[in-house]
Amino acid sequence: MRERLNHLWRIVATGLAFTAFGLGGVLFALTVFPILTLSIRDTVRRRRIARRIVQTSFAAFVQLMFRLGLLNYTISGHEKLARPGLLVLANHPTLIDVVFLISLLPNADCVVKSSLARNPFTRGPVRAAGYICNDTSEGMIEDCIVSLKSGSSLVIFPEGTRTALDGSMKLQRGAANIAIRGRIPVTPVLIRCAPRSLAKGTPWWKVPARPMSFTIEVLDDMPVDPFISAGSDALAARKLTRFLHDLFLSPSSSHANSAT
């Protein structure tokens, strides 16, 4: 009985959480971001503040989901994310991975669909924060490298979309190309979620039997030189992509079964 009630509660609470997320987005788009755009002329400063606002509201969203009893989480190595100019590459099991990662990064840039820069609900934050739009691939790699060199951190999920339910992965090579061509070390992050939920093809209201337990592990920076030593950049990007694929599929190196 108690379990059934808890299950029902989590369906309602998930709906509440996502409604709050959507309403918050609209509210910010109508108030905070227009004010920011009008009041701060300096683009760099405005971006920093906009990104800080996004970070803080995403952290609040994680807290909301935690307090509603929808999830618990363990994060190791999060202090590594406080540094500037990181290329953060993570696997992508759930819908809220990006919310977790952005909530930990003080000056995060993102690659977003270019339609989000025109959508009235999202264009406020997307433009104020100066997020990179994914229209052309050639230009995009360059844009990402420039952003990283200027000290922004960049979160990319090389899978391009959430991991399939069977756990198999196919990685795109764009992220590896940014690392290789920009000679930028990679900060890998492993995200585990058990039971798997908010996955691709799972509707939000199909809540799992028990609350989701996230284990997020920020690994040490990985230099790219060893991948470049032999052959073309294209080959180095292939090698790095294969390496990341195996890393993402490897069992978590520590506290794989812990829950808080």
Next chain:
Amino acid sequence: MTKEELFHRLSTVLQDTFEIDPELIRPEARLREDLDIDSIDAVDLIVQFRPYVGKRLQPDVFKSVRTLQDVVDALHGLMQESVEA
């Protein structure tokens, strides 16, 4: 350059730059599906053919091509144009 020579050159570039298995390099092989050449690779590929075809070779040429034969045809067409111009 004849189409045969172009195909041979393309084959060399695919093996050297991307380590594509020579067995897979056939005229009907599809760039994306069979050879795992993505849009970033296409840019690298184009850079290597600029000396033959000139600056008019833009990455969008590869948006309309699917197979290696299409690449050879597109390159050959561009070379004819630069000869006539």
